[in-house]
Amino acid sequence: MSEKLAIYGGTPAVNVNEVVSWPPVDKSDEKMVLDALYSKVQSRGTHNLKLEEEFSAWNGNKFALFTNSGTAALHMCLVGCGIGAGDHVLVTAYSWSSSATCILHHDAIPIFVDIDPETFLMDPDKIEAAITPRTKAIIVVQLHGLCNDMDKINAIAKKHGLKVIEDACQAHGAMYKGRKAGTLGDCAAFSFNQNKCLSCGEGGMFVTDSQEIFDNAAKLWSFGETSRPEQSRDYHAYALGWMYRNNELTAAYARSQLAKYDFYFKTLRENGEYLLKALQGTPNLLLPYEPEYATHNWYNFNLRLDFAKLGITDPVQQVKLRDAVAAALRDEGIVASVWQRFILPEMTVFAAKNAYGQGYPWSIPGADEGVDYSLEKFPNALEYSRKHISIVQTLRAPNGLDITEKVNQGIRKVFENIDQIDPDRIAAILEERRKKA
Numbered sequence: 001m002s003e004k005l006a007i008y009g010g011t012p013a014v015n016v017n018e019v020v021s022w023p024p025v026d027k028s029d030e031k032m033v034l035d036a037l038y039s040k041v042q043s044r045g046t047h048n049l050k051l052e053e054e055f056s057a058w059n060g061n062k063f064a065l066f067t068n069s070g071t072a073a074l075h076m077c078l079v080g081c082g083i084g085a086g087d088h089v090l091v092t093a094y095s096w097s098s099s100a101t102c103i104l105h106h107d108a109i110p111i112f113v114d115i116d117p118e119t120f121l122m123d124p125d126k127i128e129a130a131i132t133p134r135t136k137a138i139i140v141v142q143l144h145g146l147c148n149d150m151d152k153i154n155a156i157a158k159k160h161g162l163k164v165i166e167d168a169c170q171a172h173g174a175m176y177k178g179r180k181a182g183t184l185g186d187c188a189a190f191s192f193n194q195n196k197c198l199s200c201g202e203g204g205m206f207v208t209d210s211q212e213i214f215d216n217a218a219k220l221w222s223f224g225e226t227s228r229p230e231q232s233r234d235y236h237a238y239a240l241g242w243m244y245r246n247n248e249l250t251a252a253y254a255r256s257q258l259a260k261y262d263f264y265f266k267t268l269r270e271n272g273e274y275l276l277k278a279l280q281g282t283p284n285l286l287l288p289y290e291p292e293y294a295t296h297n298w299y300n301f302n303l304r305l306d307f308a309k310l311g312i313t314d315p316v317q318q319v320k321l322r323d324a325v326a327a328a329l330r331d332e333g334i335v336a337s338v339w340q341r342f343i344l345p346e347m348t349v350f351a352a353k354n355a356y357g358q359g360y361p362w363s364i365p366g367a368d369e370g371v372d373y374s375l376e377k378f379p380n381a382l383e384y385s386r387k388h389i390s391i392v393q394t395l396r397a398p399n400g401l402d403i404t405e406k407v408n409q410g411i412r413k414v415f416e417n418i419d420q421i422d423p424d425r426i427a428a429i430l431e432e433r434r435k436k437a
């Protein structure tokens, strides 16, 4: 059936006025934030401590520290695991930049591993070939809210004496064989940035079950001190420290959101499962999948253009069509975006092997040995970066199956009429809008 696409003046599949934007807030959030606002302690106080207690109880960790970002929590993971200058740390070739810049933050060297083309996660079968004599840890990114095959990865880590760090910044509530993300390695980082499934504007959480890892990470978190602000302090820097703490207003907000998280999770699961089923058989579209072992949280519901079926092989044409399809989906009222169009080894900070000047930390004697960021080594990540489109917000609570069904219709409309997608015409329409704005 041919329908007029919204980008050409047709009626959008989703009425954006019916979609609740993320995150939903109500009186319970207001009450908590006001309580923090009017309390005498606004830096680190009761709300920080309660949040850590509540989050670690909810997730199943012994220790937790509230941070000002997921990136800070990732940096704490590196330090917690005793990674040192010039050590090598394995990480996926496709993720958010800070999954790998956190390694540079501690003067260690990222070693990238290509992704599995169907899970979009670091391919566990490619890990061993990437291990060097300097490798000390693996950062496992539970990307899009899908856990990697942790039994396989933990076995490799054990065999080679490596620590396992989870980047669970997108994976709140996601599970591997019934166990929650953030409990599957030595330590983990969560983000509470606004885009994430659990948000307090900006913030993060470091978690671990190890007293030793916790103590090391806690020093980095607060000025290199061995005691935390709620304890008696001697204000002595025992190690190199940053200031990664967060405040009471944000902690209070995070607590009220966490109290609603099980509802958010259940809703997003239902919406994701519904959409996955409803979209089966859509032409020109490749769907994500949930491996047997996993419970996806659908942080990011991924669409991919089936370029093989479409007969498009030129990378430049692929990206042009993909970007036009994403624009068409947005006009149908779906928050569709290209989440990350560069793979990590492509990013200048890595490609130029220069983070701090003077080629540092790759210039540490011996550190650059065997470090190869040639893009040919990451064909799956590159291919994925050209064909994916992400949906990260429209499916979130309290939006339910009625909205999800309209999202289904919008996606079907665009992919079934893909012959109408003219990248040059759409680029001109977008340019016209930019001029008017």
Ligand SMILES: *Cc1c(COP(=O)(O)O)cnc(C)c1O
Pocket: 068, 069, 070, 071, 072, 095, 096, 098, 099, 141, 143, 167, 169, 170, 190, 191, 192, 193, 203, 204
């Ligand atoms: C968001 C994100 C981060 C960083 O979290 P911030 O809170 O923004 O610092 C790290 N890794 C992944 C995979 C993310 O999605």
